[in-house]
Amino acid sequence: MSGEVTETPVAKYGQSSEFGVVLDFIQRMISNDTLRQAFNIPHLVMVGRQNMAKTTLINRLIGRYLLPMRRNETANTLQARTTYPIILNLRNGKRSLVEVKCDIPGIGGAVENPKDDTVETFLNQVTAHLPKEEGTPISKTPVNVTLQGPEFTTLTLVDLPGAHFANDDPRMNLVTQNLVLEYIEKNTNSIIVIVSEVGDPTGDSAINLVMQKAPDFRSRTICALTKPDKLRESDDMGKRVAMNGSSFTLDDNRFIVLRGKDGTDPKEKDWDAETTRVQEKLWFARHPQYKDIQHVCGIDRLMDTMISLLAEKMITEIPILVTQMRRRKKEVDDILEELEDSEVPESSEGKGGVAMKLKENLIRELNKLLFNNTSNTAGGERVRQLFNSFHQEVFRVDPLELRNDDEIRRQQRKLEGVAAPLGDSSENSQLLQRLLYEKYTGVQANGKPIALLSPVDRLLPLSEKLVRNVEATLRDIVQKAIEQALSKFPTLKQAVEAKVVSKIFDKKREQTTEFIRQFLEMQKKSTDIVFAPIPTPREISVWEGFPLVDHRKPHPCMTSKMTSHMKYLAKNLYPEKLLQEIDGSGSHGLMYKEHEEIKNVKRNVVRCFNVLKMNVCDTVPRCILHFFVSQLVDDLDRALEKENLVEFLEERKDIRDKRILCRKQSLALENALPHTQDVLHKLLRMKQGSPQKDRKM
Ligand SMILES: Nc1nc2c(ncn2[C@@H]2O[C@H](COP(=O)(O)OP(=O)(O)OP(=O)(O)O)[C@@H](O)[C@H]2O)c(=O)[nH]1
Numbered sequence: 013m014s015g016e017v018t019e020t021p022v023a024k025y026g027q028s029s030e031f032g033v034v035l036d037f038i039q040r041m042i043s044n045d046t047l048r049q050a051f052n053i054p055h056l057v058m059v060g061r062q063n064m065a066k067t068t069l070i071n072r073l074i075g076r077y078l079l080p081m082r083r084n085e086t087a088n089t090l091q092a093r094t095t096y097p098i099i100l101n102l103r104n105g106k107r108s109l110v111e112v113k114c115d116i117p118g119i120g121g122a123v124e125n126p127k128d129d130t131v132e133t134f135l136n137q138v139t140a141h142l143p144k145e146e147g148t149p150i151s152k153t154p155v156n157v158t159l160q161g162p163e164f165t166t167l168t169l170v171d172l173p174g175a176h177f178a179n180d181d182p183r184m185n186l187v188t189q190n191l192v193l194e195y196i197e198k199n200t201n202s203i204i205v206i207v208s209e210v211g212d213p214t215g216d217s218a219i220n221l222v223m224q225k226a227p228d229f230r231s232r233t234i235c236a237l238t239k240p241d242k243l244r245e246s247d248d249m250g251k252r253v254a255m256n257g258s259s260f261t262l263d264d265n266r267f268i269v270l271r272g273k274d275g276t277d278p279k280e281k282d283w284d285a286e287t288t289r290v291q292e293k294l295w296f297a298r299h300p301q302y303k304d305i306q307h308v309c310g311i312d313r314l315m316d317t318m319i320s321l322l323a324e325k326m327i328t329e330i331p332i333l334v335t336q337m338r339r340r341k342k343e344v345d346d347i348l349e350e351l352e353d354s355e356v357p358e359s360s361e362g363k364g365g366v367a368m369k370l371k372e373n374l375i376r377e378l379n380k381l382l383f384n385n386t387s388n389t390a391g392g393e394r395v396r397q398l399f400n401s402f403h404q405e406v407f408r409v410d411p412l413e414l415r416n417d418d419e420i421r422r423q424q425r426k427l428e429g430v431a432a433p434l435g436d437s438s439e440n441s442q443l444l445q446r447l448l449y450e451k452y453t454g455v456q457a458n459g460k461p462i463a464l465l466s467p468v469d470r471l472l473p474l475s476e477k478l479v480r481n482v483e484a485t486l487r488d489i490v491q492k493a494i495e496q497a498l499s500k501f502p503t504l505k506q507a508v509e510a511k512v513v514s515k516i517f518d519k520k521r522e523q524t525t526e527f528i529r530q531f532l533e534m535q536k537k538s539t540d541i542v543f544a545p546i547p548t549p550r551e552i553s554v555w556e557g558f559p560l561v562d563h564r565k566p567h568p569c570m571t572s573k574m575t576s577h578m579k580y581l582a583k584n585l586y587p588e589k590l591l592q593e594i595d596g597s598g599s600h601g602l603m604y605k606e607h608e609e610i611k612n613v614k615r616n617v618v619r620c621f622n623v624l625k626m627n628v629c630d631t632v633p634r635c636i637l638h639f640f641v642s643q644l645v646d647d648l649d650r651a652l653e654k655e656n657l658v659e660f661l662e663e664r665k666d667i668r669d670k671r672i673l674c675r676k677q678s679l680a681l682e683n684a685l686p687h688t689q690d691v692l693h694k695l696l697r698m699k700q701g702s703p704q705k706d707r708k709m
């Protein structure tokens with residue numbers, strides 16, 4: 013027994029232990045932030061309210077008062093002593109060395125044979141360099157402290173800032189509690205060492221937090237009960253809790269009572285860890301409540317319990333962890349490969365290459381969407397539908413709408429004598445020109461006069477509407493192509509949309525509309541030659557009714573495709589009202605001649621306008637196809653070429669973040685995985701060698 017007393021608690025589990033390699037592995041995993049966050053790693057973490065003696069206890073375990081803690085001072089309950097997570101790595105080695113490492117540049121270093129207070133002072137100074145959680149002195153950035161020496165075994169544990177539950181500082185409560193949860197909630201393989209003052213455990217909010225947030229806490233929690241001197245000697249509360257007899261229960265032998273310096277001995281100040289341990293033993297041996305249960309009292313017992321629980325966890329969980337690590341490595345490497353194409357290189361040459369590739373993709377996508385019309389409804393099909401409805405709308409324009417006979421006569425009279433006689437279908441008549449090309453005043457159903465555009469001019473708004481619809485359709489398609497090709501580069505996407513696409517569409521719309529305007533103006537130029545006008549339905553039926561010599565043969569009209577097409581046009585191009593008027597039995601007497609003449613004028617107006625409508629139905633879509641569709645891709649291509657897109661080349665943030673995370677994980681795993689074979693081998697040997705549950709290392 014006495015030989016054992018001279019060893020520090022950690023020294024008892026010397027480096028010769030089989031666990032050395034395994035603990036090395038855990039330490040490597042846990043001190044790498046990327047791995048710690050990605051995996052469920054078995055490790056010890058000290059949890060408890062502030063000033064429960066968490067850090068004191070760790071210092072006692074390592075046998076040196078190294079980590080900053082309260083010394084011989086009455087606690088100021090508002091002030092946290094430990095303000096950042098300390099990942100403490102104990103390493104066995106010949107040289108005595110302390111090494112401090114942190115992700116933040118400029119912090120850390122290694123010192124040989126340092127004094128205890130050198131380390132403490134240094135760790136106190138580190139605080140100033142760490143980023144703090146807003147409104148608190150707490151930092152989430154873990155600091156790795158490695159202690160190497162012949163007296164240490166390899167062991168990793170995490171000391172956390174105390175969880176706060178003060179009523180007056182909700183921010184501090186939130187930050188410290190979340191920090192605790194970061195280590196125990198998601199990582200269900202962590203071993204929770206709750207440090208709590210001896211007393212009724214239902215009053216300890218840290219215990220309640222663990223119970224609420226780590227539903228499986230019972231099997232992975234050790235509870236260190238501190239400051240037993242605070243209870244009266246006759247109070248058996250401490251004993252009851254330690255014997256698992258309170259409302260807060262854990263697996264057996266998981267409560268350990270500890271007694272450190274309690275201020276009762278005047279020489280206490282000078283006690284080193286070893287003296288504290290000896291005094292602790294004497295104290296428990298004398299104490300009426302604890303003398304019978306010394307197997308759960310003292311710092312050595314705590315060390316035993318921690319190590320045996322960690323050993324159990326490691327044996328069951330590390331093989332699973334290794335499998336997950338291998339799988340994850342493959343996953344992240346696959347993801348990285350997928351994300352390769354959108355990565356923006358550092359060099360401007362590389363950037364240019366990426367921009368070029370993106371441009372080519374976009375143009376290819378556009379060509380596919382716009383010109384693979386036959387199979388793709390997104391492209392030509394929609395434009396064709398627009399053309400069809402344009403035809404229908406043009407057909408429906410009635411050149412005689414709201415035009416009354418008296419007005420026609422008035423116009424005719426004005427011209428009489430001046431104009432050449434009205435030819436049968438010639439447009440070359442001043443009357444026809446007036447009726448077709450000039451605006452007029454019509455009369456509405458309610459008798460009110462209304463100003464109307466000339467029939468020809470009424471075709472312009474319809475054509476403009478068609479241009480806008482085609483533009484919207486094409487924009488939609490271009491937008492889709494951009495979405496497809498550039499979704500990973502939002503800034504570039506915006507630039508292409510604003511600088512290239514919008515400009516091109518504006519230009520094309522103007523060009524096309526201008527041409528159509530000119531074209532419609534041209535329609536106002538009369539010509540002598542009028543191409544075959546469409547016959548009226550009546551005329552067609554007269555042809556159909558023409559008797560055949562040979563009754564056994566079908567009438568040619570019935571089989572002619574041309575006739576059926578003409579019938580379709582006749583039906584659509586002649587306003588119903590006009591047909592009734594022309595075909596109806598005419599009036600008699602004096603009025604007859606005048607009436608026939610008006611009918612004739614009207615028929616001619618419609619016929620001429622029909623020819624004009626067909627010109628428009630033919631040319632406007634052609635013009636749109638020519639200016640808008642065919643040249644769109646080429647123009648976009650040229651415009652993209654001209655713009656300096658490289659400066660907008662910036663990958664989407666979530667993708668970039670994902671790549672960074674995957675890279676980090678891949679790299680960390682690449683470094684960690686080679687060690688796993690040895691670790692698994694050791695674990696297997698240990699499992700075979702010693703099957704009993706609480707074997708020691
Ligand atoms: N009465 C009594 N006091 C003790 C005993 N052990 C430690 N203490 C005192 O408890 C305090 C513990 O301080 P720390 O170890 O810094 O506490 P902590 O839990 O790490 O606190 P935070 O880091 O702020 O969360 C010190 O003032 C010790 O002197 C004990 O057995 N009895």
Ligand SMILES: [Mg+2]
Pocket residue numbers: 066067068080081093094171172173174
């Ligand atoms: Mg502390």
